[in-house]
Amino acid sequence: MPASHTVRVDLAERSYDILVGKNLLAQSGPLATDLLNRKKCAVVTDSNVAPLYAQIVLDSLTSVGITPTLITVPAGEPSKSMAVVEDINRQMLRAGLDRKAFLIALGGGVIGDLAGFVASIFLRGIPFIQIPTTVLSQVDSSVGGKTGVNTPEGKNLIGTFSQPALVLADTATLATLPPREYREGFAEIIKHAAIRDAAMFDLITKTATDSTLLPDLIARNVAIKARIVEADEHELNGTRALLNFGHTLGHAIEATAGYGQLFHGEAISLGMIAATHLSVQHSGLPLSDAEEIFALLKLYQLPTQLPSSLLTDPILKHMQHDKKFSEGQIRFVLLRDLGEAFLTKDLTLAHLTSALEHLRS
Ligand SMILES: NC(=O)c1ccc[n+]([C@@H]2O[C@H](COP(=O)([O-])OP(=O)(O)OC[C@H]3O[C@@H](n4cnc5c(N)ncnc54)[C@H](O)[C@@H]3O)[C@@H](O)[C@H]2O)c1
Ligand SMILES: O=C(O)C(=O)C[C@@H](O)[C@H](O)[C@H](O)COP(=O)(O)O
Numbered sequence: 001m002p003a004s005h006t007v008r009v010d011l012a013e014r015s016y017d018i019l020v021g022k023n024l025l026a027q028s029g030p031l032a033t034d035l036l037n038r039k040k041c042a043v044v045t046d047s048n049v050a051p052l053y054a055q056i057v058l059d060s061l062t063s064v065g066i067t068p069t070l071i072t073v074p075a076g077e078p079s080k081s082m083a084v085v086e087d088i089n090r091q092m093l094r095a096g097l098d099r100k101a102f103l104i105a106l107g108g109g110v111i112g113d114l115a116g117f118v119a120s121i122f123l124r125g126i127p128f129i130q131i132p133t134t135v136l137s138q139v140d141s142s143v144g145g146k147t148g149v150n151t152p153e154g155k156n157l158i159g160t161f162s163q164p165a166l167v168l169a170d171t172a173t174l175a176t177l178p179p180r181e182y183r184e185g186f187a188e189i190i191k192h193a194a195i196r197d198a199a200m201f202d203l204i205t206k207t208a209t210d211s212t213l214l215p216d217l218i219a220r221n222v223a224i225k226a227r228i229v230e231a232d233e234h235e236l237n238g239t240r241a242l243l244n245f246g247h248t249l250g251h252a253i254e255a256t257a258g259y260g261q262l263f264h265g266e267a268i269s270l271g272m273i274a275a276t277h278l279s280v281q282h283s284g285l286p287l288s289d290a291e292e293i294f295a296l297l298k299l300y301q302l303p304t305q306l307p308s309s310l311l312t313d314p315i316l317k318h319m320q321h322d323k324k325f326s327e328g329q330i331r332f333v334l335l336r337d338l339g340e341a342f343l344t345k346d347l348t349l350a351h352l353t354s355a356l357e358h359l360r361s
């Protein structure tokens, strides 16, 4: 069955398709062969996804004469580490994979970031295909080429820009997501709408009670990211930085909680509420718009209050290790209106402290 939606990411020689639809896993072998014409590959996945979906992908690969090596890492954010990167690279070397091999990242954003990074450095780089299996990874992390791992100092501090050759977003896989992991992805969906497309709020609201709308929402929502990445692939001209809405404090909150304690989307929900509050105070965002964002995050049962165990000082310390903090200045994304984001360096630590206080009230 063909994909129900195709979104093209136009990046000259690094262009690729995002296919969105049901039962794409079973087509991964023929699609990979048509595109790459390579005979060996690593399939990197995690311990939750492997028993559910690895065999379908392995069978599809072998059906077209590709020899796959399955590599499974423990599920969860702590696997996004340099130690696991080294381990995967060494497993690939021991399996005899060479520069003619390719890699498939099968899983959520953790696997996409981790395995995409491995592909970008293994023998100085081999092509890779993203097969995202969470809402978050289908609308966000599988697209745009940001790969990498965390360190105790902060999120995503080691990594590369490396675009996939193809993204296969099989929406049938979302049926097995636990509810908390399903809902988490809507934080990034709401983020895309908040920064670029206020009209999408309606579809996001309707999808909460009608999941048949999900493939359409995913395709339309990931297209927002695709257009932004096309305009600023390497985050150089200020356009791509808008995708960091909610992330300046969100990443710091996520790292302070301890990787995996608060999910990425949950931390970004808190970061967006803080950024929305600052937008009302500093950039004229109407309070009713801020309330609309808040209501949508609530609808998807995302966190709206900072856990009391997370103290302000450690959060601000983590924030100062982030890529968004440089030469004493904080890069922050605010909203002027729903769907209209902009970048500022005018906020101070005092402003962020007050936004964190707001998150506690
Ligand atoms: N590169 C980017 O542009 C980008 C964008 C957004 C987020 N991220 C990163 O993505 C990561 C978060 O991704 P995530 O939310 O997908 O987390 P995740 O990869 O940890 O997946 C969430 C959980 O769901 C399980 N799972 C995955 N697919 C499943 C399925 N179909 N059925 C049942 N269980 C399944 C996983 O094993 C895991 O336990 C963070 O590290 C974040 O920093 C990267
Ligand atoms: O693709 C981007 O650009 C994003 O900012 C998407 C974010 O949702 C994602 O969490 C990203 O990893 C954050 O980027 P970082 O450079 O701040 O680590």
Ligand SMILES: [Zn+2]
Pocket (backbone or CB within 6 Å): 188, 247, 264, 268
């Ligand atoms: Zn994010």
